[in-house]
Amino acid sequence: MAEIQLRNLSKRWGSFVGVDNFDLTIADREFLVLLGPSGCGKTTTMRMIAGLEQATGGDILIGGKRVNDLDPKDRDVAMVFQSYALYPNLDVYENIRFPLKVRRIDPATHRDRVMRAAEMVELTDFLHRRPAELSGGQRQRVALARAIVRQPNVFLMDEPLSNLDAKLRVSTRAQIKNLSHELKVTTIYVTHDQIEAMTLADRVVVMNKGVVQQVGTPTDIYDRPANVFVAGFIGSPAMNLMEGEIRGGVFEGARVRVPGLSAPDGRAVLGFRAEDAGPGAGSEITAPIYTLELLGDSTMVTVRAGGALVSVKAPKDFRAEIGESFSAHVPASICHVFDAATGARR
Ligand code: ATP
Known part of the structure; x- marks a missing residue:
């Protein structure tokens, strides 16, 4: 032993x-x-x-x-x-x-x-x-x-x-x-x-x-x-992390609004993985495209939302121009909520 x-x-x-x-x-x-x-x-x-x-x-x-x-x-x-x-x-x-x-x-x-x-x-x-x-x-x-x-x-x-x-x-x-x-x-x-x-x-x-x-x-x-820390270290790309505020189950931050969360009110960090999100309906995030990367099996779309860069996986034939407005579907079910002060998962 x-x-x-x-x-x-x-x-x-x-x-x-x-x-x-x-x-x-x-x-x-x-x-x-x-x-x-x-x-x-x-x-x-x-x-x-x-x-x-x-x-x-x-x-x-x-x-x-x-x-x-x-x-x-x-x-x-x-x-x-x-x-x-x-x-x-x-x-x-x-x-x-x-x-x-x-x-x-x-x-x-x-x-x-x-x-x-x-x-x-x-x-x-x-x-x-x-x-x-x-x-x-x-x-x-x-x-x-x-x-x-x-x-x-x-x-x-x-x-x-x-x-x-x-x-x-x-x-x-x-x-x-x-x-x-x-x-x-x-x-x-x-x-x-x-x-x-x-x-x-x-x-x-x-x-x-x-x-x-x-x-x-x-x-x-x-x-x-x-x-x-773990959310931002694990995964390629690492989890998207955005600062904001939760009120009555709705997270609001720069260019992002996600309703339907079951998390207490207060300052929070919202996280989600690029591959869990996608373009389109819901439009919880709408922001200008910062860059597009063709990955072979998909296209990674990165937008600038306030101070944060946020990546979303799109289909491989997705085409758009840098600077164009992009809407992403980020339902509450794919989101992780962390305490803004301690960083701990809520
Ligand atoms: P790496 O991936 O770069 O090898 P690590 O996670 O293995 O890093 P360690 O080598 O365990 O890191 O070092 C941990 C910390 O302890 C570092 O900040 C290092 O500078 C410090 N450290 C290591 N040896 C000594 C020493 N003899 N005296 C003082 N500080 C030390």
Whole structure:
């Protein structure tokens, strides 16, 4: 069992709070993704779990055992970083085998274990090449195999795909997902790429400025963002957000009027996703077109409504001119309402 419990885990440097009271139980075999903008505390959280950074508050339990004071090597976690850190003078076989030697694991088992790990990441044809003779994606797979070969209880992966080009990133991402399914090892994966988070995770933790904003399945986070930060971070494009006032269930803001909301009176932020709205009847928003983007399967129409740019998905054959007036249908049923002062979902 490798359930991981983080209890009020914190990291401070002087008065600066890197990670603030992170409290979460990660289930045995769960694939958890830490997602957030640069500097939000993802890597610091991971490094505390690995034992590379000392927590200044709280506890870390792996399989029920408190590990705060254990050395990294005694925590039974394997890490994969964005820089592969392979040994340039060793071939692929020896690179994969390295952790077994360091851990003084019975040499009679090495060949089997290396071959099995190499097979999983499809490297059996490259075992006698040195890292310099491999592509970026192949090197990344050596790093993965080196983590797999140890058969750890926990995988920690810190942006393992960020050095790969877009195409390789997609195929290696699929491979990681498949591997995690096959190996059934508790995995914590750090990324600032929301597509990676949404495609890989059982649950996503969205962080900002050291503070956990929301924990949930990818669907939860997409469909019911807990606050304005999550709404504005998840989705491509992110959710449209407009400031205004609700009176008697009617939201009014610059160039927008949405009736039929069940939300209390007061200042509010109204959100909706471009793909949930469309041109035409209802005309809850009428504003001049700021830009039009042809996306192949659809046309994204962006209008300027007061201070906000608001995007609405239109059919692919939709045509109009920049500056022309555009009306969008934004029914109350697709809207999310957030508190204007706290940003929290209402
Ligand atoms: P990125 O995606 O850019 O890697 P991150 O979310 O992983 O970002 P962290 O590396 O965890 O962010 O850093 C969190 C915050 O802690 C940042 O503001 C960073 O500047 C700060 N920080 C990290 N290490 C130290 C340190 N040794 N001393 C002081 N502040 C630090």
